[in-house]
Amino acid sequence: MSERQERHTIAVLVDNEPGVLARVIGLFSGRGYNIESLTVAAVDATGQLSRITVVTTGTPMVIEQIKAQLDRLVPVHRVVDLTAEGPHVEREMALIKVTGRGEARIESLRIADIFRARAVDSTTESFVFELTGSIEKIDAFIALMQPLGLTDICRTGVVAIARGPAAM
Amino acid sequence: MSESQQHDAERPMSGAEIIVRALIEQGVEVVFGYPGGAVLPIYDALFQQNSIRHILVRQEAGAVHAAEGYARSTGRPGVVLVTSGPGATNAVTGLTDALMDSIPIVCLTGQVATHMIGNDAFQEADTVGITRPCTKHNWLVKSTDDLARVVHEAFYVATHGRPGPVVIDLPKDVCINKGRYQAAGGVAHPSYRPRTKGDPARVAEAVELLAGAKRAIFYAGGGVINSGPQAAELLTELVRATGFPITNTLMGLGAYPASDPQFLGMLGMHGTYEANLAMHNCDVMVAVGARFDDRVTGRLDAFSPNSRKIHIDIDPSSINKNVPVAVPIVGDAGSVLQDMLTLWRQRGSQGDRAALAAWWQQIDGWRNRNCLAYRQDGKVIKPQHAIKRLYELTRARDAYFTTEVGQHQMWAAQYLKFERPNRWMTSGGLGTMGYGLPAAIGVQIAHPEALVVDVAGEASFLMNMQELATARQYRLPVKVFIVNNQWMGMVRQWQELLHGSRYSESYMDSLPDFVKLAESFGAVGLRADSVDQLDAVIAEMIATPNLVIADIRVEQRENCFPMIPSGRAHYEMILGDGASADTPDVTDAGLALV
Numbered sequence A: 001m002s003e004r005q006e007r008h009t010i011a012v013l014v015d016n017e018p019g020v021l022a023r024v025i026g027l028f029s030g031r032g033y034n035i036e037s038l039t040v041a042a043v044d045a046t047g048q049l050s051r052i053t054v055v056t057t058g059t060p061m062v063i064e065q066i067k068a069q070l071d072r073l074v075p076v077h078r079v080v081d082l083t084a085e086g087p088h089v090e091r092e093m094a095l096i097k098v099t100g101r102g103e104a105r106i107e108s109l110r111i112a113d114i115f116r117a118r119a120v121d122s123t124t125e126s127f128v129f130e131l132t133g134s135i136e137k138i139d140a141f142i143a144l145m146q147p148l149g150l151t152d153i154c155r156t157g158v159v160a161i162a163r164g165p166a167a168m
Numbered sequence B: 001m002s003e004s005q006q007h008d009a010e011r012p013m014s015g016a017e018i019i020v021r022a023l024i025e026q027g028v029e030v031v032f033g034y035p036g037g038a039v040l041p042i043y044d045a046l047f048q049q050n051s052i053r054h055i056l057v058r059q060e061a062g063a064v065h066a067a068e069g070y071a072r073s074t075g076r077p078g079v080v081l082v083t084s085g086p087g088a089t090n091a092v093t094g095l096t097d098a099l100m101d102s103i104p105i106v107c108l109t110g111q112v113a114t115h116m117i118g119n120d121a122f123q124e125a126d127t128v129g130i131t132r133p134c135t136k137h138n139w140l141v142k143s144t145d146d147l148a149r150v151v152h153e154a155f156y157v158a159t160h161g162r163p164g165p166v167v168i169d170l171p172k173d174v175c176i177n178k179g180r181y182q183a184a185g186g187v188a189h190p191s192y193r194p195r196t197k198g199d200p201a202r203v204a205e206a207v208e209l210l211a212g213a214k215r216a217i218f219y220a221g222g223g224v225i226n227s228g229p230q231a232a233e234l235l236t237e238l239v240r241a242t243g244f245p246i247t248n249t250l251m252g253l254g255a256y257p258a259s260d261p262q263f264l265g266m267l268g269m270h271g272t273y274e275a276n277l278a279m280h281n282c283d284v285m286v287a288v289g290a291r292f293d294d295r296v297t298g299r300l301d302a303f304s305p306n307s308r309k310i311h312i313d314i315d316p317s318s319i320n321k322n323v324p325v326a327v328p329i330v331g332d333a334g335s336v337l338q339d340m341l342t343l344w345r346q347r348g349s350q351g352d353r354a355a356l357a358a359w360w361q362q363i364d365g366w367r368n369r370n371c372l373a374y375r376q377d378g379k380v381i382k383p384q385h386a387i388k389r390l391y392e393l394t395r396a397r398d399a400y401f402t403t404e405v406g407q408h409q410m411w412a413a414q415y416l417k418f419e420r421p422n423r424w425m426t427s428g429g430l431g432t433m434g435y436g437l438p439a440a441i442g443v444q445i446a447h448p449e450a451l452v453v454d455v456a457g458e459a460s461f462l463m464n465m466q467e468l469a470t471a472r473q474y475r476l477p478v479k480v481f482i483v484n485n486q487w488m489g490m491v492r493q494w495q496e497l498l499h500g501s502r503y504s505e506s507y508m509d510s511l512p513d514f515v516k517l518a519e520s521f522g523a524v525g526l527r528a529d530s531v532d533q534l535d536a537v538i539a540e541m542i543a544t545p546n547l548v549i550a551d552i553r554v555e556q557r558e559n560c561f562p563m564i565p566s567g568r569a570h571y572e573m574i575l576g577d578g579a580s581a582d583t584p585d586v587t588d589a590g591l592a593l594v
């Protein structure tokens, strides 16, 4: 049995009904699986279906279990392992508050520019930056903001979709 | 539907009437339940009809276990009705039990009125929250118009795919308000469509693997029973056609006729020597409706290390969960076995006959250890002997057996022999003490003429003995066969073997006089104190047309063997002292004592 840990992004299409998120989260906590990130929102016009994107880590056997366990939940329509299925796009959005004056403040604006982060709120002593990108890009941005007066981080968690014309 | 019924369908009905009507349409004949404020509207609707019989239990856990016994002995879903709050929480153990053992149960729970939910109202509990992890699915119904659809969906979910318990939580106002009925025909589940037909390519691969095997074994579990009696027949045909041995899990007993020479008995922690060693030494394993539970596999990294495994299961999440398999086949056991049998016959293969003979020779060597032998010397009844005699004196009667949990359960699994499925009801996955008596009640309700015996331990029996009153109320001639060792025997055994004989809180002090107890419930009480009384007591128990408690006083310190201490490998079995000495062709390097 391999102990190799893998990180997988899994998309789950579910009935948009009360308790469905609790079922998914309960599955992960009850069976001791990791959740690195989880996002959910209704995705069809009538609001009957929601799409959950969950990023998890585990051995290949555990990843297979997670998918099989998700698939067996009654309100789950489809489970797609985006990491296993091929190329896909992953994005996360973050709102990041940096406070301070003087050189640090100017430096934060310079870095934000390099990262194509937008200042969506500013006062004389603070910025709120909006940044979209991969997890790694956001991690890097946060690391750079740390010494420049970073006070608040809010991240959406990952959303992901397969590349190419095929739909889920 | 008749015209008057059709007309009826359009007439607005109360929620409670809709529920009862939906149950009737689902073919429900019996509901096990206990009333309370939140479900009074449903009890009122039950009172005004004659199609469904309600069985009043004495505690809600008893209702679920009774429904489990009913379900497991008939193949039909068991139905439960309990009130909100404590009614629902009392049902939780039974629901968890049914989930672990894949028993189809539809449990209706009362709930406070919708506008009071979340206010800590009297007898409010977050039932869907509490039961989410112990049900296959659950629903809180918020509108009377949804009731019929949800009930039909609930039966569909409970009985399709891997069966399991479901809960429908029913706020009181939803049951009182008027709404419209919806017939079952119009209800198809939008997302839940389990696969039942195995992938033909995989089936072919499995048959090829089996045909090339030199030392194959079938390992069949409760999934075969759940699939229906036909699956057990197909399994029997396939096993006989191949000539390979078969072992059953605790839940699978009865899936293959125990009297057949190819049957090696149960495997696992208290399984037979030959079954466990055959599993350990096989080159191809065919797991059918079994889930590689830790009580079966023992230490995982030493489990059947040299075999290629075929796993047939309706639940994809059971496959590759504990043990990686070479050929996974997702599908219904009956359907896949049928396909395998057809292919096996088409192939006209006899397999490797010489290898098969050698394999059987090896197995017979293990069998000759006679691992279930015990010494009945002296007057004190050996518990194994009590159960063996129970079997021998009931074997002609197509009896149904339930058990409680402990040593007596394992001895029952070892010494009762089942020729058919659906005759054996035991709490396997959860190991719930107190399961046996209510389960026996459920069985007896479904099979009023049959001999139904609860093989009990005295400690377990005390956990749900209030159900004696239920049995008495409905004149159910259930037989409670108490293997009374005055200890929580299984706990005592582990303490002896693994905790230096420090018997911490495992002695059952202050036991009731079971004969008087029986009499106080209007039952017949019998007692056997010594081995010369045993047969007469069993015979009298069988002959008595009433509820009976037979208090069988047995050896207090007997241990249940064979035993694989938990966390050990299959070859590390401890045998009882009745078993024969080592035979030359057995390598028991690992026959370690703890």
Ligand SMILES: Cc1ncc(C[n+]2csc(CCOP(=O)(O)OP(=O)(O)O)c2C)c(N)n1
Residues within 6 Å of the ligand: B404, B405, B406, B407, B408, B409, B431, B432, B433, B456, B457, B458, B459, B460, B461, B483, B485, B487, B488, B489, B490, B491
């Ligand atoms: C509800 C519950 N509590 C505790 C246990 C742990 N347990 C397993 S076997 C056992 C002892 C059972 O004693 P008894 O019913 O007398 O059976 P025996 O082992 O003596 O045959 C206990 C306490 C359990 N299985 N179920």
Ligand SMILES: [Mg+2]
Residues within 6 Å of the ligand: B406, B457, B458, B459, B483, B484, B485, B486, B487, B488, B489
């Ligand atoms: Mg006991």
